[in-house]
Structures are given as C-alpha cells and as structure tokens.
Amino acid sequence: MAKFYRLPEAPGAAEYLHAVLCSPVYEIVQVTPLQKMKKISARFDNAIFVKREDHHQVHSFKLRGAYTMIAKLTKEQKAHGVVTASAGNHAQGVALSASMLGIKSIIVMPVFTTDLKVDAVREFGGETYLYGNNFDEAKIKAIELSQQKGYHFVPPFDHPEIIAGQGTVAMELLQQDAHLDRVFVPVGGGGLAAGIAVLIKQLMPQIKVVGVESKDSDCLRAALKAGKPVELRRVGLFAEGVAVKRIGKETFRLCEKYLDDLVTVDSDAICSAMKDIFEDIRAVAEPSGALALAGMKKYIHEHNIKEERLAHILSGSNVNFHGLRYVSERCELGEQREALMAVTIPEKRGSFLKFCQALNGRIVTECNYRYSDAENACIFVGVRLTKGLKERASIMMQLINYDYKVIDLSDDEVAKLHVRYMIGGRPSKLLCERLFSFEFPEAPGALLKFLQKLSVYWNISLFHYRSHGTDYGRVLAAFEINNHEPCFEKYFTELGYGWHDEENNQAFRLFLSN
Template identity: 75%
Template sequence: MAESQPLSAQPCGAEYLRAVLRSPVYEVAQVTPLQKMEKISSRLGNTILVKREDRQPVHSFKLRGAYAMIASLNAQQRAAGVVTASAGNHAQGVALSATRLGIKSLIVMPVTTADIKVEAVRAFGGEAYLFGANFDEARAKALEMAEQSGYTFIPPFDHPMVIAGQGTLAMELLQQDAHIDRVFVPVGGGGLAAGVAVLIKQLMPQIKVIGVEAEDSACLKAALEAGEPVDLSRVGLFAEGVAVRRIGSETFRLCQQYLDDIVTVDSDAICAAVKDLFEDTRAIAEPSGALALAGMKKYIQQHQINGERLAHVLSGANVNFHALRYVSERCELGEQREALLAVTIPEQQGSFLRFCQLLGGRAVTEFNYRYASPDSACIFVGVRLSRGLEERSEILHQLEAGGYKVVDLSDDEMAKLHVRYMVGGRPGKPLREKLFSFEFPEAPGALLRFLQTLGTHWNISLFHYRSHGTDYGRVLAAFELSDNEPQFAEHLAALGYDFHDETSNPAFRFFLAG
C-alpha cells in the first residue's frame, strides 16, 4: 500500500478537497448507507435521511480519520509505531487502522475505562495501556511516550489528515443524494464537522451544514463566542463521544469558516433521538451517535422547516448496554411526552382520587408518596402528555386553579436523577445540612476516596447513588454543616470530583429536607 501525501498545517479548501478525493480510507472503511427514516419523516413533514456510520467495522466514523493519518506516515514513522489516548471510538479506529497497515499501535486509556472498550481495542490488534484517572492524564502520558519512544501521536480530531479522512463521509453523502438541503453533523472536537463542511462547501455550497453540540459540552459554541478556542470549565459525560473540553485549533478554523449554523441540545433530547433511531431503523445508537438527529429535530421546530431533504450522521453505536436503561427512562421527557410534578395534597381519604379526576383522565406514569404529616402530603407524580409543552402548561394551571400547590420538575436534573427514587425520606429532626451532587469515576476506590476525604470530618445525612451504565456515577449527598466551614470547601477541592451545590433545589426542599 502506498503512503498518502501529507497535508500542510493549514490547508486551503481546495487542498482538503484533493486530499479527500485521494484518501485511501476504503482500504479499511465501508461506504455506509444513506437511509430514509420513514416514521420520523412523516411526523416532521420533511424527508429525513440518516448516514449509517454505525455500519463501519468499528461501529463509528472515527475509522476514517485514523486510517487517513496513519496511511500518510512515512516508512520510518511506520516502523516506530503509533500511540494515541482514547477511551472510545478513536481508540478502536487507530487499533484497526494500524493493524491493517502492519504497524504497532499503543492506546493509552484511563484506568476507569470499561472492560468492553479495552477488550475491543485488543480485539482490533492494539495494545491497551491503562494509565491515569481521566482522559487528560492519559493524553499527557501518550504524548510523553511519543516523545520518549519515537511513536507518532495520532490525535482524535485536530489534524489536517484526520479531518480529510472524516471528509470522505461527505463525499459519499453527495454521491448518494445530491439534492439534500441541509446536513446535521455532531460536534465534539470538530473533526467530523470540519471535514464534512469543507468538502461540501467546495462542491455544493448551497447545502447548509449545521453542527450539533450537547449543551453540557458545547466547546465550539464557546469558541465562536470568544473568537478563539477556549477551555470549558466543566464537561458533561453522558454523550461521552463528544465530551471535549476544548475545540481543536484547525477544526475551529474550518468550522468558523464553513459551518452555516450550530444548535445545542440537552440529554433528554438525545435520549429521545436514540429512541427515534431504534424505532425507524432498529439501530441502537450511542448518545453521541444520536446527537445530530436530536439537533435536527430542534432546528426544524425552531425554524419551522417543512418539505426539505435533511440528512444527519448516526456517528457511532458503541453503547454500553446498561446505559439504555437511562435512555429509556429519559426519552419521554425528551419528546415532551411526560411531565414531572411536585404537588401538595391534603392528607385525607380520597385525595389521590380527586387529584386524578382533576387531571381529566390523563395517564399517570409515576406516583411516589409517603406519609409525612397529619395535614398534607407531598407527592411526586409523572403524567403522560400528548401535546407537549402546551399540555404541560394546561395541567399546571388546572392544578393551581383546583387549589393545589404545584412545582414543575420536568426540567430539574436533580429531580430526574435522584429525587424520584428517594421520595419519602425526611429526617426525624431538623438538620443544618447542605446538599451536593457529584460525578464519581466508576472505578474501585472512588467511594472510599469520597468517604476518606469528606465522611470522616462531617456527618453525611443523605446519600443516593444509581448506576446508569456509564464510566462515571452520579451521587447525591448531604452533610451537616454550619454556615461558615471553610475547611469543607478545601476538602471538596482536594476530592477532585465535579460537584454542584443543590441545597436550594426545589425538589430537595419539597421531598427530602427537614
């Protein structure tokens, strides 16, 4: 196999076009189908097409960029081998690409990486090296090993050859349907969005290319607002395939120049899109794989789009099976098909019946209650919706008009993650407590570290954890604290886990606080 020609540091659009046309990715990658989604097309009044990158040998588009760059290495670089840092799809793309080209590959993965991902890398011929508590530490180690041992570091997105490899997807897309009006592309580090946008704008600039980001990892949006790449202070991990703290320099340059628009979506909308993909195609997308469809749905609604041909990229399907429980629970909220409410009702016989009668025959999806006082009860209730936000507003007005005190928790993340599973647990005496939510790494010793850092100094008055099948766990914990305890803040910082103060959260005040 002949090595492909490397690109300059900041190629122009024409150079990228030539690189895509000459790309050798089809020595290992597949031309993936562009499939019409019949059900959602009918529902949304547009022709919705999905580019099935889940059909690649590594079940993700990442194979394209990894192979394009590794194939461009010279004989000396190939002999030395390649290294990268990844806990996800890029790791598998590098492992398979290097194996096909007869090159040694070393994949540095955080020690918290799920066994299924480590085994996948090894199955594709890569050597998995577990190091560090997170991606940043793994990446630093990979760069150190590249410096010391002469390996070539294969970045996941911010390199012209990687971007050109991802651009081959857009070439296929135009060959499969040249009458598309808009293309929606997921954005993490920006490699796929940059490759798709630069290629389409060279050949058919009238096609709009829209980037889609997860709200809690919108590094491109932040960079566009700042005029340059910036670090996000915090990155959500649900759509881990796009959980990137900082957009790449070259990917930002191209996205800023060629993307027509961006849209952000929350986790519930992503869960709803996972369900849509399954119902239409029977594909089971990972959260980042369904991101583009979630963004497309929001964009259609925002801009009242009708009668267009719209394509989106199903970018990956390497989903942890146990994460599907979370997706299933949240997809109804993402489609605005369920309302979650906290309602105070009289503590007397027949109250639940009267409450349900006031709902007008709507289906109750969840009802949590425990006796708390002789006078009134706080209930946590889910109600099925058929008309989305409009109907939710109607229900709130009906309950308030009926004399009930009601709080809408449908958009309250803490209520959806924790409180719905904890309703009825009030302390038997007044407590001076503060409530915090944490993200724990799913690794041996994470809970022990938490307890050793915080639990030996302050009384833990509440604790809730529920696994969602991801590489991290979400924990809710309350501590008995006075108003002025600077040492607690110091210990929180020393713990090193992401956290938020939830003491004022209405769901906590309603159901759990003393």
C-alpha cells in the same frame, strides 16, 4: 507502493478538497448507507435521512480519520509504530488501522476503562497500556511515549489528515443525494464537523451544515463566544463520544469559517433521539451517535422547517448496554411525552382519587408519596403527555384552578436523577445541612476516596448514588454543616470530582428536607 497527497499545516479549502478526494480510506471502509427514516419523516413533514456510520467494523466514523493519517505516515514513521490515548471509538479506529497496515499500535487508556472497551481494542490488534485516572492523564502518557520511544502520536481530531479522513463522509453524502437542504453533524472535538463542512462548502455551498453539541460539553459554542478555543470547567459524560473540554485549534478554524449554524441539546433530547432511531431503523445508537438527530429535531421545531431534505450523521453505535436503562427512563421527557410535578394535596381519604379526576382522564405514569404531615401531602407525580409543552402548561393551569399547589419538576435534573427514587425519607430531627451533586468515576476506590476526604470532618446526612451506564455515576449528598465554613468547598476542589451546589433545589426541599 501508493503515494498519498500529504496536507500542510493549516491547509486551505482547496487543499482539503484534494485530500478528501484522494483519501485512502476505501482500502479499509466501504461506503456507508444513507437511509430514509420513514416514521420520523412523516412526523416532521420533511424527508429525513440518516448516514449510517455505525456500519463500519469499529461501529463509528473514527476509522476514517485514523486510517487516513496512519496510511500517510512515512516508511520510517510506520516502522516505529503509532500511539494514541482514548477509551472510546478513536482507540478502536487506530488499533484496526494499524493492524491492517502491519504497524504496531499502543493505545493508552485510563486505568478504570471498562473491560468491554479494553477487549475491543485488543481484538482489533492494538496493545493496551492502562495509565492514569482520566483521558487527560492518559494523553500526557501517550505523548510522553511518542517522545521517548519514537512512536507517532495519532490525535483524535485536531490534525489536517484526521479532518480530511472524516470529510469523506460528506463526499459520500453528496454522491448519495445531491439535493439535500441541510446536514446535521455532531460536534465533540470538531473533526467530523470540520471535515464535512469544508468539503460541502467547496462543492455545494447552498447546502447548510449545522453542528450539534451536547449542552454538557459545548466547547465549540464557548470558543465561538470567546473568538478562540477555550477550556470548559467541566463536561458531562452521558454523551461521552463528544465529551471534549476544548475544541481543537484547526477544527475551530474550519468550523468557525464553514459551519452555517450551531445548536445544543440536553441529555433527555439525546435519549429521545436514540429511541427514534431504534423505532425507525432498528439501530441502537450510542448517545453521541444520536446527537445530530436530537439537534435536527430541535432545529426543525425552532425554525419551522417544512418539506426539506435533511440528513443527520449516526456517528457511532458503541453503546454500553447498561446505559439503556437510563435512556429508557429519560426518553419520554426528552420527547415532551411526560411531565413530572410536585403537587400538594390534602392529607385525607379520597384526596388522590380527586386529584386523578382533576387530570380529566390523563394517564398517571408515576406517583411517589409517604405520609409526613397531618394537614397536607406532597406527591411526586408523572403524567403522560400527547401534545408536548403546551399540554404540560395546560395541566399546570388546570390543577392550579382546582386549588392545588403545583411545581413543575420536568426540567429539574436532581429530581429526575435522584429525588424520585428517594421519596419517603425525611430526617427525624432538625438538621443544618447543605446539598451537593457530584460526578463520580466508576472506579475502585472512588467512593472510599470521597468518604475519607469528607466524612472525617462532616457528617453525611443524605447519600444517593445513580449509575447510568457510562464510566461515571452521579451522587447526591448532603452534609451537616453551617453556611459559613470556608474550607468546605476547598475540599471538593481537592477531590477532583465535578460538583454543584444544590442548596436551593425545590424537589429536595419538598420531599427530603426538614
């Protein structure tokens, strides 16, 4: 039987290097391709390469870390089996790794995990245990099972063996192209970024390693600011593969020491990167899988990078098909190829024609309008862009010069996610109402829980639900309420859903309120 080098707690860089070079992962994985993206290379005047971690059996890099840790367990530990908590890629990595090694695996998944994910774990040989309403509750149960039943807990990122397994990605990168200038790595819990950074900095320190976070789950940025891991109040779940509230202790230690830089991007930029990947190499990345490319594009623009060799990690392709609708809607905004505006025009015949003429031949991508005033009409309009932000600003000035009142809604999340689908409805009487946005779990009883908790006390005067293919949907709701009811926000907190006060949202005021 093979003997593996086992890492101590908080290993040094040399120990990590040794562990990566001696990793057992190639018993289960093959070297993934480093593929040139020809279209985007030409567009950005750099040689851009993508590391295809979607080529694994489980369609993500998570298999590397899971197998490395499980393969190095003692004979006694293997006999007891392994347990983990996950509703995503780590779950599949643990299930397949354990199955290949002839070990029992139990994957604790939240009760409302989609059948697609549950079935995938079972197909790879894992036993699923549905428990809790979210990942944190599932993790508590998994640790409880490990303590009660003797199963060995396999964490998703914060363990030296997991980190070393992910570091094999960097070993392959250097073998495939030793002349890279920068490598862009997605950051969730930090396992992949830590593994790649610690290896590259030991072997070829001149290569810059840049971490990329989603703006909605930037736990590493928060930790760097605080000087230690801290917990985010809430995380956005569009890029669910990196939706981590608190970076790991060991992953933070390594990322703080070895990462050269960090960049954050929003959901629209991720959607744009997903489109780029599909158009260039015909791969359908999951949102977290396209995160590194989104960060690379932003970094190139901000630092005016030219004629360099750049690589990014396509970390996974376990995409929810229904989420592609949202991606399709938002990718043009992410690429700065569309502007959304609220424009006030006179309420008289021929006004919209004159407005289109004022655009000087630019393509109108969307227009929403309903009569509400005898003097003026406010239209929600989308305009195709060819030159990005500068053109957006130019259009705004051009319309202002034609004496139109214009408000840019391109960065207004409520406008993009809700208001554009609701235009045409205004209350027939004056209402004293407050507007809030919520993140709802896609789960039986979630809406009922919301209504039972709040509608008993306050009338819901506006409600719009929008799903974009993840385990969570988005809700915009208004309540008839004055501004001095102290109990109101307390009830929101008790609900346990993420929420945000949208009282001053311009799109709501222009199109939906009194």
